[in-house]
Amino acid sequence: MNRQAAFWTIALLALVALPFVHRDPYHLHVLVLILIWSFAYTSWSIMGRFGLVSLGHGGFMGIGAYVTALLWNHLGVSPWIGIPLSMATAGVLALIVAYPCFRFRITGHYFVLVTLALSGIVLQVITATRDYTGGSLGYTPQRAQSGKGLFALQFDDKTTWYLIALAVWAAGLVIWRAIDRSMIRHAMEAISEDEDAAAAAGVNVTAEKLKVTLISALMTALSGALYCQYQMFISPDTVSGIAVSLQMVFAAIVGGVYVALGPTVGAVITIVLAEVLRISFGTKAVGWDNLVYGILLVLFIIFLPKGILGSVIDRIKSPRKPSRGHEQQTVPIARR
Amino acid sequence: MLAVEGLVKRFGGFRAVNNVSFRVEQGEILGLIGPNGSGKSTIFNMLSGTLPPTEGSILFDGREIAGLAPHRIIVGGIGRTFQIPRPFHRLSIFENVVLAGFYGQGRHSRAKAEEAAEHALAMVGLPTDRHASVEGLGAAGLKKLELAKALATGPKLLLADESLGGLDEAEMDQAADMLRRIRDELGITIIWVEHIMGVLMRVVDRVMVLDHGEKIAEGLPADVAGDARVIEVYLGTDADASLAAAAAAQARRRIGA
Numbered sequence: 001m002n003r004q005a006a007f008w009t010i011a012l013l014a015l016v017a018l019p020f021v022h023r024d025p026y027h028l029h030v031l032v033l034i035l036i037w038s039f040a041y042t043s044w045s046i047m048g049r050f051g052l053v054s055l056g057h058g059g060f061m062g063i064g065a066y067v068t069a070l071l072w073n074h075l076g077v078s079p080w081i082g083i084p085l086s087m088a089t090a091g092v093l094a095l096i097v098a099y100p101c102f103r104f105r106i107t108g109h110y111f112v113l114v115t116l117a118l119s120g121i122v123l124q125v126i127t128a129t130r131d132y133t134g135g136s137l138g139y140t141p142q143r144a145q146s147g148k149g150l151f152a153l154q155f156d157d158k159t160t161w162y163l164i165a166l167a168v169w170a171a172g173l174v175i176w177r178a179i180d181r182s183m184i185r186h187a188m189e190a191i192s193e194d195e196d197a198a199a200a201a202g203v204n205v206t207a208e209k210l211k212v213t214l215i216s217a218l219m220t221a222l223s224g225a226l227y228c229q230y231q232m233f234i235s236p237d238t239v240s241g242i243a244v245s246l247q248m249v250f251a252a253i254v255g256g257v258y259v260a261l262g263p264t265v266g267a268v269i270t271i272v273l274a275e276v277l278r279i280s281f282g283t284k285a286v287g288w289d290n291l292v293y294g295i296l297l298v299l300f301i302i303f304l305p306k307g308i309l310g311s312v313i314d315r316i317k318s319p320r321k322p323s324r325g326h327e328q329q330t331v332p333i334a335r336r
Numbered sequence: 337m338l339a340v341e342g343l344v345k346r347f348g349g350f351r352a353v354n355n356v357s358f359r360v361e362q363g364e365i366l367g368l369i370g371p372n373g374s375g376k377s378t379i380f381n382m383l384s385g386t387l388p389p390t391e392g393s394i395l396f397d398g399r400e401i402a403g404l405a406p407h408r409i410i411v412g413g414i415g416r417t418f419q420i421p422r423p424f425h426r427l428s429i430f431e432n433v434v435l436a437g438f439y440g441q442g443r444h445s446r447a448k449a450e451e452a453a454e455h456a457l458a459m460v461g462l463p464t465d466r467h468a469s470v471e472g473l474g475a476a477g478l479k480k481l482e483l484a485k486a487l488a489t490g491p492k493l494l495l496a497d498e499s500l501g502g503l504d505e506a507e508m509d510q511a512a513d514m515l516r517r518i519r520d521e522l523g524i525t526i527i528w529v530e531h532i533m534g535v536l537m538r539v540v541d542r543v544m545v546l547d548h549g550e551k552i553a554e555g556l557p558a559d560v561a562g563d564a565r566v567i568e569v570y571l572g573t574d575a576d577a578s579l580a581a582a583a584a585a586q587a588r589r590r591i592g593a
Binding site for chain 2 (some may be wrong): 183186187189190192193194196197198199200201202203205275
């Protein structure tokens with residue numbers, strides 16, 4: 001236990017010290033992206049690991065990004081207030097969509113389809129209100145006057161962004177672990193197996209499912225808002241819609257949804273892979289990088305159903321029987 | 337303790353339970369028997385909130401519970417088991433019972449839930465080892481786990497959907513004794529559902545017999561076992577008369593009447 005704590009402290013200190021030692025802006029940029037997406041994937045896995053496979057998280061991310069940016073540009077609301085408001089918006093939407101689903105027992109593939117529609121709707125709304133949101137051309141938060149960077153949550157310095165993203169990512173892991181150790185995990189495991197039996201154990205099935213959905217949606221909206229503030233440019237394709245939702249599902253599953261760092265490993269692998277392919281293919285064969293990326297993802301999912309990190313941990317622990325939670329043989333999307 | 341009035345459950349045009357009324361007194365074991373499809377499990381599902389009744393009232397300790405959500409009924413003091421055990425395979429045996437202890441008693445504290453789980457597991461005779469997997473349990477073990485989960489929710493009334501079909505004679509007797517001990521030592525009132533009459537008749541204080549969703553007999557085990565309609569339901573009218581008589585005699589012998 002103490003050794004583990006020491007390991008985590010050293011790892012965290014090393015991560016904090018990194019930008020002061022290694023100042024390459026491209027590498028820092030990639031790292032910030034990895035941290036923000038890791039946080040988004042971790043958020044997804046908070047409900048995804050319990051078989052609540054959502055393809056609507058692109059919608060939550062889009063809301064986080066666009067609500068924050070729109071409030072700033074049109075009403076001058078600081079992101080410090082805008083981000084909580086955008087998260088609240090995503091939370092309310094999550095409850096509106098999820099409550100009827102859970103109340104009327106829409107589970108498995110049907111639940112996936114409902115959430116898919118949610119992504120589509122958010123994307124359509126962003127595109128349709130192009131007078132405000134810029135539609136598919138994208139949207140840029142207005143630059144703050146100099147000296148008001150903190151108020152506008154706009155920083156030119158990559159190191160600052162790296163540290164913000166690191167803190168949020170770490171907070172995401174803490175939340176993931178807190179849920180993993182709480183009774184909520186037990187209740188959700190039970191619910192994902194048998195809702196009637198869970199209810200007979202006294203579990204309020206609808207309320208427990210709403211809890212994890214709400215936490216997941218709020219965190220995902222935050223990731224969208226952070227992405228927006230960092231990139232200073234958002235478009236429906238990059239922070240919203242079905243493609244982004246699928247990207248979350250793939251990355252989280254590739255990394256492994258049953259371990260805290262799984263989604264992070266997924267983000268590292270998918271983003272590094274995408275960057276390497278993009279650079280090596282360059283302009284010689286536009287689009288081919290995506291094809292290779294897609295094939296590799298399929299192979300990962302077929303041959304490492306517990307995700308890369310999950311499989312590695314299993315291999316290390318293989319003489320001992322995994323004690324809890326990791327017995328699942330398949331990824332949640334294939335579970336029902 | 338429990339007063340059921342005019343309970344009806346319709347599935348489309350089919351009346352699974354038709355106007356059934358009964359009472360259960362504090363501290364008794366009521367046997368609920370009937371052939372397959374006679375409405376026993378449907379009544380259980382309505383008592384525990386898994387199914388809302390179409391009509392009728394269910395008063396538990398003077399409170400109307402008909403149509404309440406299942407978790408509210410469970411937290412309110414009714415525990416249930418399922419006919420076919422429904423363990424949570426992704427949790428250990430201990431975690432299965434702690435879950436019931438935590439949520440079934442209003443989510444007070446994890447320590448209290450673990451204590452309740454230990455008591456419940458000890459009561460049914462399962463190991464309290466924290467990591468033992470559900471996969472190691474056989475049919476009898478799974479039924480015990482089902483019972484431990486129900487006990488951990490801290491019930492005043494236990495709905496035991498036992499169906500001892502998968503067990504051998506010794507295991508049946510064991511299961512019957514366990515229910516009696518639960519009543520005697522923990523003071524829990526029990527409704528016990530079964531379709532095999534033998535073992536049940538020895539343990540219960542009263543029996544209620546269902547057929548096609550209606551109550552056809554209710555009373556002391558000895559009286560019910562001799563009831564002409566009950567024998568007819570269990571053996572059919574076409575059965576050889578001597579066979580029926582032999583079966584009735586055997587049933588009486590088993591319960592010592």
